[in-house]
Amino acid sequence: MHPLNCLLVDDEPAALDILTHYVNQTPFLKLAGRCLGPIEALQKVYSEPIDLIFLDIHMPELSGLDFIKVLNGRAKVILTTAYSQYALEGYEYNVVDYLLKPVAFDRFLKAAQKALDQRSPLTPPTPTVPTQPAEEDYIFVKADNRTQRITLSDIQYVEGLGNYVSIYTDQGRVVTLLTMKEVEERLPERRFMRIHRSYLIALDRLQYIEGNEVFLDKKTAIPLGETYREKFFKALESKTLNKR
Missing domain, CATH: 3.40.50.2300 (Response regulator)
Structure with a gap:
């Protein structure tokens, strides 16, 4: 054992x-x-x-x-x-x-x-084929002199403010001492995407794209940076029906 x-x-x-x-x-x-x-x-x-x-x-x-x-x-x-x-x-x-x-x-x-x-005798043997670890559905950040849990599905978008970021959630805004790069590395790539030097969005909140702006709802427009356009539209290709 x-x-x-x-x-x-x-x-x-x-x-x-x-x-x-x-x-x-x-x-x-x-x-x-x-x-x-x-x-x-x-x-x-x-x-x-x-x-x-x-x-x-x-x-x-x-x-x-x-x-x-x-x-x-x-x-x-x-x-x-x-x-x-x-x-x-x-x-x-x-x-x-x-x-x-x-x-x-x-x-x-x-x-x-x-x-x-108390160890279970039915614990299966370690698989020989590597398996993907379960994806966490939350992160912890330090804000307002406490450590706060943020559920990933509550995140709408993230705005970079130099060495700080504002994380906009369904419950409100959380400001924490992190860079955009650090946030981008901590959030799962299949659910979140950086679309501007100062903005990162939750892909499941995307409603429509108009010109150089991405709309999460009728009032929330996020600028689409030129550097990020190609990667962004490539990520949407598999979900787009009329590609012509």
Whole structure:
């Protein structure tokens, strides 16, 4: 049986060091990574296979319990915290176990064994043919002194403002410290396209094209940059009926 790939998430480096030592002493655990924050951890979970997460409850940006909601069952979770009053709430999120800091090795080992026992015996073998990872349906951005989740289907378009961007959604506008290039790299290409040096649109919001403008509705007109015209119209070819 393959060891469980473990991710350690805690904003205290000393706590990470203790857990790292424990993982290295446990034959059926394999350290996949250490993260000081929840956003970094989510990116790792969605980019590589993680079986088990040792997760601190109190962290900046996103609490451990909110992290579990976003995680949506992608990995098993063992909570770690210095506050015993959160144990009951933690179990309501179907976590494997709850470790109270400072964590003793025997208690750590018992929790890890529970996670191993819960591993499904019906887990299929690793496929020999590479498969595409599931596409995320949201992103996180920092705005107004908090980390905000934005659902991709809510995004209408993005406007570049130098080192900032305005993300226009069905719920309103979100301004964040990102460049257009960074946003373009984070959004799936099949759903979003850059059509101007300062604009990127959600393709499913496109209503019609008139001259050098792309309309997302009757009031929202986005300029179509000359540099981006050829790629834009080529992307629309497969969806255009009367091409003559």
